[in-house]
Amino acid sequence: MFPRNAVAQKPDSTRMGIGYVIGDDTVIHRDIKEVWVYPRREFKSPRFERQYTRLIRRVKKVYPYAKKASELLSIYEPEYERLQTDRQKRKLINKVEDQLMAQYKEEFKKMTISDGKVLIKLIDRQTGRTGYDIIKEFKGGFTAAFWQGIARLFRNNLKDEFDPYGEDLLIEEIVTLVELGYL
Numbered sequence: 001m002f003p004r005n006a007v008a009q010k011p012d013s014t015r016m017g018i019g020y021v022i023g024d025d026t027v028i029h030r031d032i033k034e035v036w037v038y039p040r041r042e043f044k045s046p047r048f049e050r051q052y053t054r055l056i057r058r059v060k061k062v063y064p065y066a067k068k069a070s071e072l073l074s075i076y077e078p079e080y081e082r083l084q085t086d087r088q089k090r091k092l093i094n095k096v097e098d099q100l101m102a103q104y105k106e107e108f109k110k111m112t113i114s115d116g117k118v119l120i121k122l123i124d125r126q127t128g129r130t131g132y133d134i135i136k137e138f139k140g141g142f143t144a145a146f147w148q149g150i151a152r153l154f155r156n157n158l159k160d161e162f163d164p165y166g167e168d169l170l171i172e173e174i175v176t177l178v179e180l181g182y183l
Contacts, residue, residue: 052170056183058118059174062111065104066122072096073127073134080138093138116156121171125162132158 018029043049076096083089111119124130129137131151135158136144148158164172177183 054114055118055170056174058115059122059171060178060183062115062119063122063175063178065119066126069123070126072100113154113156116151116154117160118171120151120156120158120160121162121168122175124160125164125168125172125175130159130161 019026020029021027041049041052043052076092080089080092083092120131123134127134132144132148135147144158151158162168162171174183
């Protein structure tokens with residue numbers, strides 16, 4: 001009734017996997033893509049929904065800058081470490097700072113204080129170091145303290161660390177959804 005040359009039961013060599021024999025059973029082991037599951041947002045109040053929507057806009061606005069900061073840090077840090085004299089290091093930092101100001105000055109002028117708070121958190125998330133630590137490493141302790149003072153005047157803190165399991169849980173969720181393309 002069925003043709004002898006049916007191929008439905010032929011082994012597929014392209015889908016080889018690791019199997020474990022446990023007793024008389026073979027258990028196949030496959031690595032699968034990680035899936036993030038978030039609860040559907042049921043907002044307690046319209047006010048919280050507006051705050052969440054604003055946070056989404058803020059994260060989408062400043063996240064590219066945090067990614068760029070991480071990229072630039074990974075590019076220039078090895079170069080900075082290779083330089084021998086403090087003069088050469090200052091020259092490099094000033095050159096990079098001038099390029100960044102020429103490129104992003106107008107965009108940073110348009111940012112709000114809240115955008116700055118989210119940016120500080122995201123820079124720590126992306127680089128693993130606070131803004132204060134980065135400035136201190138490249139420009140020195142006095143300059144870092146100066147900019148920390150300026151940030152404090154605007155109700156910000158360059159020493160803020162990113163806490164993905166605590167107060168920054170919503171930011172982490174939004175960043176993950178942005179990276180996955182859902183937002």
